[in-house]
Amino acid sequence: ATAPVTVIGLGLMGQALAGAFLGAGHPTTVWNRTRSKAAALVAAGAHLAPSIGAALDASPLTIVCLTDYEAVHELLDVDDVTLDGTTLINLTSGDSAQAREAARWAERRGARYLDGAVMAVPPVIGTAEAVILHSGPKTDFDAHSRTLGALGTVTHLGEDPGLASLYDVAGLAMMWSVLNAWLQGTAMLRKAGVDAATYAPFARQIAAGVADWLPGYAQQIDAGSFPADVSALETDARAMEHLIGESEALGVNAELPKLFKAMADRAIAAGHGGEQYPVLIEEFGRPWAD
Ligand code: NDP
Numbered sequence: 001a002t003a004p005v006t007v008i009g010l011g012l013m014g015q016a017l018a019g020a021f022l023g024a025g026h027p028t029t030v031w032n033r034t035r036s037k038a039a040a041l042v043a044a045g046a047h048l049a050p051s052i053g054a055a056l057d058a059s060p061l062t063i064v065c066l067t068d069y070e071a072v073h074e075l076l077d078v079d080d081v082t083l084d085g086t087t088l089i090n091l092t093s094g095d096s097a098q099a100r101e102a103a104r105w106a107e108r109r110g111a112r113y114l115d116g117a118v119m120a121v122p123p124v125i126g127t128a129e130a131v132i133l134h135s136g137p138k139t140d141f142d143a144h145s146r147t148l149g150a151l152g153t154v155t156h157l158g159e160d161p162g163l164a165s166l167y168d169v170a171g172l173a174m175m176w177s178v179l180n181a182w183l184q185g186t187a188m189l190r191k192a193g194v195d196a197a198t199y200a201p202f203a204r205q206i207a208a209g210v211a212d213w214l215p216g217y218a219q220q221i222d223a224g225s226f227p228a229d230v231s232a233l234e235t236d237a238r239a240m241e242h243l244i245g246e247s248e249a250l251g252v253n254a255e256l257p258k259l260f261k262a263m264a265d266r267a268i269a270a271g272h273g274g275e276q277y278p279v280l281i282e283e284f285g286r287p288w289a290d
Pocket of ligand 1: 009010011012013014032033034037065066067068070071072074075091092093094118119120121122
């Protein structure tokens with residue numbers, strides 16, 4: 001038998017989440033501030049609760065997916081909503097401090113609480129491609145992991161409820177860094193008449209090749225030891241000068257390479273020029289100081 005589940009918040013994401021539960025055969029109760037957004041789900045078999053309280057009462061597990069944490073508190077942090085005994089999974093995007101604060105708040109209100117982050121767009125929810133991260137008590141995750149499996153590939157990262165948000169933003173850092181590096185190269189090659197589509201497969205191969213270095217470099221970071229067994233930071237810094245010089249000569253924006261050259265220069269000035277690239281973790285691991 002499939003467990004009943006409630007979804008609160010039927011924006012683009014909430015509708016996709018509720019649709020995936022329905023598709024997997026879960027009795028699904030929904031609630032949204034703007035009730036009309038439930039119409040398609042109701043037609044597909046969802047039960048539209050008359051109130052938040054009724055929505056929470058309908059299932060042992062409630063998924064919340066609203067615009068932001070302010071909306072979550074505005075909606076649920078009110079006296080006439082009882083959370084006692086409920087398990088809440090908050091898939092609303094936010095930062096780790098908000099997630100930890102929400103976990104403490106839910107605990108005070110007698111609820112079990114997991115924080116989550118959806119690393120996917122609504123159309124892929126319900127397929128293995130949809131990665132959904134969770135953090136908080138492992139026992140609560142385990143109790144509902146089969147139900148959550150209807151949404152996609154669900155993962156538990158650890159007991160600290162802030163972890164899902166941290167992985168979420170760390171993933172964004174990776175995404176924008178790869179995209180920005182690709183745009184830098186594309187801007188340069190276009191000056192030589194090479195179009196973006198011609199360069200893209202080459203760029204893709206470089207990105208995948210560099211991604212393969214991460215596990216080995218991570219070992220250096222975790223060990224706090226950065227022997228230059230492939231290349232010294234000084235060598236990288238000289239190549240960065242080529243990138244900056246070429247960008248400027250071509251009339252392409254050089255801000256980004258100058259930024260990472262400045263970080264490398266600071267590490268070299270601190271005596272790390274003979275060590276390997278991941279020694280820059282020391283620059284990344286503290287606030288920017290001009
Ligand atoms: P939408 O703007 O489509 O939906 C927002 C939802 O929040 C609606 O249900 C809205 O209700 C509700 N809401 C906002 N404020 C309040 C409030 N004060 N009281 C009650 N309900 C409120 O956003 P999405 O569904 O796209 O996104 C929801 C969350 O999912 C966000 O945190 C987003 O970052 C995250 N997410 C979204 C992705 C996407 O691709 N869409 C991808 C990954 C994460 P109403 O309908 O009444 O306005």
